Each structure stands twice: as C-alpha cells, then as structure tokens.
Amino acid sequence: MSQNTVIALDVKDVSVAYGGGRLSLRQANLEVRGGSVCGLVGMNGAGKSTLFKTVMGFLPPLRGTVQVFGQPVIRAQKAGLIAYVPQSEDVDWNFPVSVREVVMMGRQGKMNWLRRPNAVDHTMVDESLERVGMNAFAERQIGELSGGQRKRAFLARALAQDGRLLLLDEPFGGVDVGTSEAIINLMGELRREGRAMLVSTHDLGTLETFCDEVALIADRTVLLYGPTAEVLTAENLAATFGGRSPLHAPAAKKLEARP
C-alpha cells in the first residue's frame, strides 16, 4: 500500500459551527490516502458525526478546507467520487422499494437526466449485490430484511456507486458476527482496489484487523491520527476516552470475556 500516495481525503485546519456560537469542530486535520482504511474513534458527542457531515459537504467549514482527491467536496460528489453508507436507522423501512431498487439508487447520479439505467448500471447492481451476498434477497422489500441484511443492502448501494472514497458510519452497529466479518473482508477487497475508507466505529477491539490508520476524535477536534499500532496506545486512548482506555482495561476483565 505504501506506493499509493494519492491523497483521497484532505481535511485541513477545519472549524465548523452549527448556526452560530460554539464551534462543533475545532481546527481539525486529517489525511486519508488512497487504498487505505482510516478508523474514526471517539466518544459520543466528540465530533465524529460533525466531521462526517463536513466531509459530506452538509456543513460548510467556517475556516479551513476539505478536499477529496484534490477537488472541493461538491465537485467530488457530482463526479461520484464519494460513497456514503449511513447508519441504517435513518430511512423509512416500510418504503415501497426493493433491495435492487435501493442499490440502483447508487447509480442514479451517473445516469442521464431521465434516470434510465443502462446495461452498465444493471451489471454494477448485480455485481454489488453479489459481493455482499444479497442476490437471493434482491427483490425483497427492504423492510423484510434482518438488521445485518439491511446493512449489506446499503453497502451494496455504496459499491454500485463505485466511489473512490467511502464513508462508513458505524458499519458494525447492530449487526451479527457473520455480517461484521463479511464487512471487514469487503473492506479488505476495496482497499486492494485502491479505494480509501473512513470508518467510524465504537468497536475498538476490531480496529487493528482492518484499519491502516486511526484518527482519535476528542473534544471537537482530531487529537491524533497515524498508523493503527502507533496510535492505539493506552495513553492515547485514555486521553480520547476521558481518563481510561477501554482497550487496555484491567486484566481481570479480559479473562471474563472468554471462558
């Protein structure tokens, strides 16, 4: 991966405020290279989702710049470079759309103005469904899926979009072990394809299995980012999580976890 020096995401000195008053993000810096996975870790309310929204262009920075593959966010979005996988609770699950239609929505930005899918769009949708193992469920209405399957469907949509920077918001939230392993494998594949990923997660234990780099978010800014092993020290995590590292808990607790 080291030969890949394309900078996928470049957050420089970004400060953001909702409405007015207090800043929700203070002079944050972050760099994610192509073909690498960056984990985003921090307590609730530390600024993870603000950072996500800023990278998505939903919140304009007061100061600083966000660039995606050297372009401003809006242009990168129009070019289809950014794929976003939301936390799955955000949509109406009774909505009358099938899994296939949801995945096709990933292609919509690339279609002509009448939004008629062509052969390439159909192929991409089929392949994406295949990659997340959702072929058999393609014609189901989205509400008929289990939690893990819902997650996979939305991942497939991001795959169909063929973005080069993927933003995954809590991909492991509320999914079973099988799905979470499938997601990790998939991230490995995407990484080999040269795509960059920014992944927010609460699951510190699995960070080392899939992240090249980790960014620690605390007190509305990026405390530190760098190679996973270097960043995930007891000291750094303690600073991020307000005093004690959840990863480096007392030994007795670790014994309890495995019989």
Add this chain to the structure above:
Amino acid sequence: MNLELLLEPLQYDFMTRALLVSALVGTVCAVLSCFVILKGWSLMGDAVSHAVLPGVVISYLLGLPFVIGAFAFGLLSVSAIGFIQSRSRVKEDTVIGVVFTALFALGLVMISKISSEVHLSHILFGDVLGIGDSELWQTVIAGAIALIVTLLLRKDLLLYVFDPTHARSIGLNTGVLNYVLLTMLALTIVTALQTVGVILVVAMLITPGATAYLLTDKFSKMLWIAVACGILSAVIGTYGSYFLDGATGACIVLVQSILFVLAFIFAPKHGQIARRRQQMAERADELGEGGPPTAPRPVLTRVRTSSKGQASD
C-alpha cells in the same frame, strides 16, 4: 336497472366535460399523493389547500385567472412555513397549523366583505358541473404542468423522499428538489380547486396514494394503482353526483374513502384479513398444529470446544 337512466347523464355536454376534468384532476392528484404520503406531507397538503383561499379571492377581485392567485398564495404559505420554522423553536406541525389557519381566515374575511354566499360555497366545495371555459383551460394547463414535471423528475424526487442524505451525497440539489415537490403540490392543489374545492382537496392528495400503499410494495405499481383509484373515484363520484344533484367533490372523496376501506380490509398482504391470516399461520406453525410435522427437532448436545472451530483472528 334502467340502462336509459344510467346513460342519461352522458347526453349532457356539461357532464362529459365534468367527467373528463375530474378524471384529469384525479390523475394528477393521485401521482402527487404517492409522494405526499411517503414524505409525510399530509398536513402540508391540507395547509396549502386552505391557504390558497385569499389568492382565489384576490384573483376574482382583479379579474385574473384564479390559478395565478391561488398558486401565488400556495407558494407564499409554503415559504412562510419554511421561514418561520427555520427561525423559531416551534415545531413544524404547529407552524403549519398557525400559517394555514391565518391565511384561510383571511380568505373568509375577504369573501364576507366582497361577495355573496354563492361564491363562498363555490370556492370552498368546488363546482365541476358548472365549470366554465376559462376555468377548464386553467385546470387543464396547471394539471398538465404538474403531471409532466412530477413524472419526469420522479426518480430524483423518489430518492429525495426516501433518503435525502444519499441524494445529497451523490450531488443532487436536495434544496431544489424540496421546492420542486412543494411547488408541484401547490400546483396540483390549484388544479383540483374547481373540482373538489378548498376543504376536500387534501383527500385527493392523500387517499389514492394511501390506498395504493396498502396494495403494493413497489413504487412503480403504487403510482399506477393510485392513478387507477384516482380516475375511478373521479368518474364514479362525478357520475353519482348527477343523480344526487350536486356535491360532486364530496361524492368523489367518498368513493375514494370507500376504496381505501376496501384496501384496508382486503389488501392481499397489508390488509386486515391477510395480516390476521398470517398471524394465525405463524402461530399454528410454532405450535406445530395443522399440516404434517416439520423436520424433526435437532437434538442439542453440549458443545465443549467452543473456541476451536473458527480461527478468524
């Protein structure tokens, strides 16, 4: 049944016109209703339809086509709602309630000052049987615009309604889509004014979509079913009102409500009967009643080496 009596209404020119106009209105409203109910804009539809009243009165005073005033006030109400909501802590449904009742009251006061009772009921309850040439053309043009724009943009509008975050993330301008949908809503309401009147317009904008929603899980089918409901109830309602001697709008809405109730009870998957049947089937399955016994229950044995099998780390 006396066939002659049934065919009698069709001899009259005003009846065939009324049937065609209400079928068009039924179609336009049905298409919009699919978006309105999925977006959760029922109250917004009610609000805009009431808020157009002063616009209609002003058009009447100035001798303008009624669609212009109505459309202007429709947009005004939508902007006022958006403006107040973004600048205060009051919740959206409250703002909607405040704005539309204010405008509706304004319209009522204007009517009471300037015109007779006949006009009041005409605007409030519609009068498709007495539709004049000018109103006919206004309705057809406004309806055609609303229908064509909505259908052309349906994929983007649907994506916006389903998942605005994703729509935005692929570079769609969701602010514009929001206003396009609101504008089409206002235009559709204007279209339906002459047929069902201010008070019942909202039924046309909700019921066909709601009925279709109960009958299918696919949006493309939902559109067709809603349109079928819209046209069917428009035709039956208008036709029926001939024999009742009036209240055309109310008749149309009544037929729509009946269709909704039928779907609510008999819909193949989401209807009451189907749901009940499915519950029973599931329960019977669990209890092992009815039908041949399913696969023998596996005998559980204690697994001792739980950590051996998968070495995923």
